[in-house]
Amino acid sequence: MKHIQTFPLHKKIKHGLASWSLIIPGLLLFTFFVWGPLLFALIMAFTRTQGFEIIGFVFLDNFKELFSLPAFSDALRNTFSYLGWSLLIGFIIPIIIGLLLAETVHLKGLFRIGIYLPSAIAGLTISILFTYLFDPSSTGFLNNVLKWMGLAPLKWLEDPNLVIPLIVITMTWRGAGATALIYLSALQQIDTNFYEAARIDGAGPLQRAWHITLPSILPSISVLFVLQIISVMQVFFEPFVMTHGGGADRSSLSLLLLSYQLAFTEGRADLSSAATIVLFSIIAILSLLYFLLVRAFRKKGYEV
Amino acid sequence: MKKRQEFYALRYKKDGILNFSDYRRLRYKILYGVMIALLFIFLLIAIFPLFYLFVQAFKTPAEMQSNIFNFWPKEFNLGKIIDAWQKTGMATYFINTIIVVIGVILCAIIFNGLLAYGIGVLKPRGSKFFYTLILGSYMIPAVLAIIPLFAMIAKMQLINTFVPLWFAFGANAFYFINFKNYFEKIPKELIEAMRIDGCGELTIFFKLILPLSKPIIGTIAIFATSAAWGDFLLPNLVLRDDSMFTLMVKLFSINATMGTVTGYTPDLLLMALLLSIIPQIAIFFVFQKQITGGSLDGGLKG
Numbered sequence: 067m068k069h070i071q072t073f074p075l076h077k078k079i080k081h082g083l084a085s086w087s088l089i090i091p092g093l094l095l096f097t098f099f100v101w102g103p104l105l106f107a108l109i110m111a112f113t114r115t116q117g118f119e120i121i122g123f124v125f126l127d128n129f130k131e132l133f134s135l136p137a138f139s140d141a142l143r144n145t146f147s148y149l150g151w152s153l154l155i156g157f158i159i160p161i162i163i164g165l166l167l168a169e170t171v172h173l174k175g176l177f178r179i180g181i182y183l184p185s186a187i188a189g190l191t192i193s194i195l196f197t198y199l200f201d202p203s204s205t206g207f208l209n210n211v212l213k214w215m216g217l218a219p220l221k222w223l224e225d226p227n228l229v230i231p232l233i234v235i236t237m238t239w240r241g242a243g244a245t246a247l248i249y250l251s252a253l254q255q256i257d258t259n260f261y262e263a264a265r266i267d268g269a270g271p272l273q274r275a276w277h278i279t280l281p282s283i284l285p286s287i288s289v290l291f292v293l294q295i296i297s298v299m300q301v302f303f304e305p306f307v308m309t310h311g312g313g314a315d316r317s318s319l320s321l322l323l324l325s326y327q328l329a330f331t332e333g334r335a336d337l338s339s340a341a342t343i344v345l346f347s348i349i350a351i352l353s354l355l356y357f358l359l360v361r362a363f364r365k366k367g368y369e370v
Numbered sequence: 371m372k373k374r375q376e377f378y379a380l381r382y383k384k385d386g387i388l389n390f391s392d393y394r395r396l397r398y399k400i401l402y403g404v405m406i407a408l409l410f411i412f413l414l415i416a417i418f419p420l421f422y423l424f425v426q427a428f429k430t431p432a433e434m435q436s437n438i439f440n441f442w443p444k445e446f447n448l449g450k451i452i453d454a455w456q457k458t459g460m461a462t463y464f465i466n467t468i469i470v471v472i473g474v475i476l477c478a479i480i481f482n483g484l485l486a487y488g489i490g491v492l493k494p495r496g497s498k499f500f501y502t503l504i505l506g507s508y509m510i511p512a513v514l515a516i517i518p519l520f521a522m523i524a525k526m527q528l529i530n531t532f533v534p535l536w537f538a539f540g541a542n543a544f545y546f547i548n549f550k551n552y553f554e555k556i557p558k559e560l561i562e563a564m565r566i567d568g569c570g571e572l573t574i575f576f577k578l579i580l581p582l583s584k585p586i587i588g589t590i591a592i593f594a595t596s597a598a599w600g601d602f603l604l605p606n607l608v609l610r611d612d613s614m615f616t617l618m619v620k621l622f623s624i625n626a627t628m629g630t631v632t633g634y635t636p637d638l639l640l641m642a643l644l645l646s647i648i649p650q651i652a653i654f655f656v657f658q659k660q661i662t663g664g665s666l667d668g669g670l671k672g
Binding site: 081082084085086087088089091092093095096098099100101102103104106107110118162163166167168169170171172173176177178179180181182183184186187188189190191194195196197198199205207210214239243247253254256258261265271274275278279293296300302303307310322325326329330335338339342345346349353 | 379380383384385386387388389391392398402405406408409412413415416417419420422423426434435438439477481482484485487488489492493494495497500503504507509510513514515516517518519520521522524525537538540541543546570571572575596599600602603618621622625626636639640643646647650651653654655658661662
């Protein structure tokens, strides 16, 4: 931008206006689609609404009412249950696949493309397909597999203890391949000389993995960890589709799904917004915690 | 000869935790076998549900009930495709989806591109604040506040139109960051030269920046296509009339209304699913280098 300084003032202003005129359309869209709705939710959460019209300020009443709903405690517990299962199932598998892909030299293309393939398919179609696979009737595919193995049939998505892990499995099935490729690219960037040096020093494979591989991919692990937390907390359309809105016993109802139902089946946009704000606050707190942790580790000289 | 090399590739493996010197020992050769076996298991898990969908979609309802473990239909009755296509009226939903996808690609490139050029290259005074704001919303996808968004769309009388679906992709922090990182690498001298020639910033953007950014535009277009094709939440809220449905909304509606009234049967649903998946898989195979190549900087999407 050095040249601008040589221009007279009115040219500078003209240049600034021209620049802003390129930026403003995008900013308007961000306002309408991202920031505006969040702000609107924040306002509605503290007001009484009729339809989506604000009719009065109620301070914390919506939150009090929300917290007293049995559906809310269910949704909150379920949301953390999704998170727990997702970290248990969905977090480790991509790391394992990434490592396997990085360490093998045979049939590279086949494994990479094949394992990525589910990620190329829309989440909705996959949810419907897996609902079909989890058919609880005697003609369902998985029940027949169980029968063939001599086991009793399961209720699958209708079983309140199974439904959340099964939904998490569906999400993992779709997402693992794409995440694995991110780990793969991190693993491939590791300098071979590090391994060579460790080998000369007599480090075995486990020591190499622990002292070289793990620290090298730790930044990827930590970023993907927090991104996964953020995305799983917002689980919505999987239970919406697979259990027709969280199941009659609310066993798979998530916070965002509750927020949706409060707005569209109960007609309570204010309560719905309060639920959205609660979810947003949880995500914000978890993200903040993550950044504080990362900063603390960086100060101590760990690259995370 | 190439096959042979591939077979003996372990002898030349220089990178990774285990290299050729480790693989001289039997225990690591066995470990390698285990790793390949695990990959085959993961591959099988990844492919099987899709294969099963393909097989089941071609079975007749009676065949579907009789033997679950029959992994090949009696015949590939192509009539079933046409039948499902007509019964579900797929043509309308395919056309709607394509209209949405085209609008989405244009919005994703033009709005995020202009924004990235303005904030990343022109940097007018005060734009840094908005840059921080956009980065801050990178972690929070719009879906979180989808209900107030719906209220705003309703207020603007845009329900049952494609407009909000197109423009929603014009505000995407992920695309924005990738455009910005790319534009920043374009030599400033080129921009200077055009300015001295008296070109306005908009002209520079369309005549210089965009033509120089074909790789990133292509990659964003592929990602936007795949995202818009599978987009469900907002379309499901916004699109009300069956004639406006996109494929995903229609699939959801078939799934939710299966039964005697609508005449939608499970095999019909599976065929409709298969038909909607085929273009996605086709896009993936055509562009798999761009999709899996990690050509995007912010390629961390959870």
